[in-house]
Amino acid sequence: MREWGKLLLNYKFALDEVSTKLNILNEELQFIQNYNPIEHMKTRIKTPESIRDKLQRKGYAITVENAVARIQDIAGVRIICSFSTDVYRICEMISNQQDVTVLEVKDYIAKPKPNGYQSLHLIIEIPVFLTDRIVQVPVEIQIRTIAMDFWASLEHKIYYKFDARVPGDIGHQLKEAADLIASLDERMFALNERMQEYRLEQEV
């Protein structure tokens, strides 16, 4: 029990460090460019139960060592932004941080999941300074637009209500909604671009 508690503590500290870092980057951009790409953020830590479930599903023995070695999304941050261009800017900004190592990038925006899910997923590693040593802790970062997030939260509710066996017609409607959201995001982005061009034209 205590061993698992100690484990989760390091992930909690990693989230504290990542949150502080992201807030600093966002406030800096807000100040310099009067533009803050991050609408809001949420952090979560997997419960011991869900870590055990995941180890079991993957066919590993349930030990703290395996949790550390095999599961990379024990600590998670979700970043919500307005436009999909922001998604990539935030990703680049994180990747440029010298104390952050990017272990993996999965781009579900360029290539959505079959059910329609869109998001950019990073696995990064960040140093946590403990009283007597430094540990490198992996954190999953999910970056997506407001509209993608709206879709994902409904899909999540549906998925859990049906225990992962989503009936065909509902799955179909969900996919359609995802397409609608993608076209909304595009239109809002185009509108934002149009607005900025217009201003430049006027200033000439």
Place this chain on the structure above:
Amino acid sequence: MREWGKLLLNYKFALDEVSTKLNILNEELQFIQNYNPIEHMKTRIKTPESIRDKLQRKGYAITVENAVARIQDIAGVRIICSFSTDVYRICEMISNQQDVTVLEVKDYIAKPKPNGYQSLHLIIEIPVFLTDRIVQVPVEIQIRTIAMDFWASLEHKIYYKFDARVPGDIGHQLKEAADLIASLDERMFALNERMQEYRLEQEV
């Protein structure tokens, strides 16, 4: 200066009271029905400058008395929820509170503004208990869905960039985006309804 400071303090206190109240209602529903209608909330207070501007625009002398008597949105709360049905549930929940008086309701969802803006606006009055007396303070509450809020925040940026003179083509595209959002909200709501029916069918 000090008089305006004192004035704004009462509105700040009203926002503290309304926030506490809304959080309590949301947590109660979360516990009883495992359902929390409020996705998130933001509060804001008008600056003295924007109060003066509004008094001037309305043709009133700039005095604290006029601010109190003529402006009802000095303190504002914005509530974001998932579905438009939630918007009305939250409205009813607030209206049923015995210490709250609803002064005015404007339903821009049933009847959107010409530019496409959708939201439900309430002006309520809430008692604030000071050290030596009770004051009734008006608060504007705006309730809308995630999608409506996404649209409104882009429209707000555009409106301010163009100093309220939005060019025709951009205004037109904005209106189209609003229609798209309305149809997305409908579809997401239908999906949510369909999911709940399906569960009931299965349970029979």
Place this chain on the structure above:
Amino acid sequence: MREWGKLLLNYKFALDEVSTKLNILNEELQFIQNYNPIEHMKTRIKTPESIRDKLQRKGYAITVENAVARIQDIAGVRIICSFSTDVYRICEMISNQQDVTVLEVKDYIAKPKPNGYQSLHLIIEIPVFLTDRIVQVPVEIQIRTIAMDFWASLEHKIYYKFDARVPGDIGHQLKEAADLIASLDERMFALNERMQEYRLEQEV
């Protein structure tokens, strides 16, 4: 389990309301008199285990009804201030609030406990506005100075380490420390008074 959860929720809401109220009063005084009597505040809710222990100790059956009827300190607020005169001012300020009913006052400053404990304890009742009704919820408020609080936190640690059987010599030293604290509080208060008089003399 769920019944106890529901019970504790009401006490949690009462603490939210009391905290909001106390912060408002403190900020109001800060603004009007440039003086904030409250140094800081902490809230706590008894755990179900400690509620059951207390019911058992008092010889009552362990039921939610008995918890509500017999235990008045399920929800607690501790207010820390600089001087003992502030303790009584805060007490009066709370008592004057029209939506608060004071059920009981115990003055352990005028009459310290045998072990040296000093604090002012109030039991108040505050209305909580739920979705469908109003409930009156009791809250214990402990008000004390920084020095009294310092003593109390050490005494608490000692008491729990020795399972309430504090050895004679330690109990004796604790009592002496309490006396030292009382004399320190007096001296600091006198110093504060002296300072204010001096200013008035100079202004004449």
Place this chain on the structure above:
Amino acid sequence: MREWGKLLLNYKFALDEVSTKLNILNEELQFIQNYNPIEHMKTRIKTPESIRDKLQRKGYAITVENAVARIQDIAGVRIICSFSTDVYRICEMISNQQDVTVLEVKDYIAKPKPNGYQSLHLIIEIPVFLTDRIVQVPVEIQIRTIAMDFWASLEHKIYYKFDARVPGDIGHQLKEAADLIASLDERMFALNERMQEYRLEQEV
């Protein structure tokens, strides 16, 4: 104006980083040793006015460059703990952090100021990771006990009320109170030690 804003932002970020670091260390000790040395913390940033005053007092031209080069307490953290042994433990814990450089230590506990002031002051430097570079930012850390802090906050009020010209008798009483506080801290510490020894004796 903007230049000063940018300057202060870096100090604000340094405080965010230091706070995150200190909270992590405190939670780690809480978990490992069931002991948290930090009672509470406060952070503050000097206002542009007080930076200018300090530069002027020191005889430097009022420029952002001089602020950076000449003033090391623009960002400050105050850490309050129970016993003076904790003060030194926290100091050591901070000094051992690999990303922190200690620039200066002033021990006003071993050698109190003439007016009676006691505290341990550190100037440290901490890296802040901006979007495009890393900056090293100095932060002043003041560590003291609850009792020392109580004294310091009263002294501060007195000092400001008298514009630094504290009358002789008040200064004298203040010094006496400081001595009383030192003896209280000693007594509370001895009591805490006595308690721990007693437990060990019993366990033998």
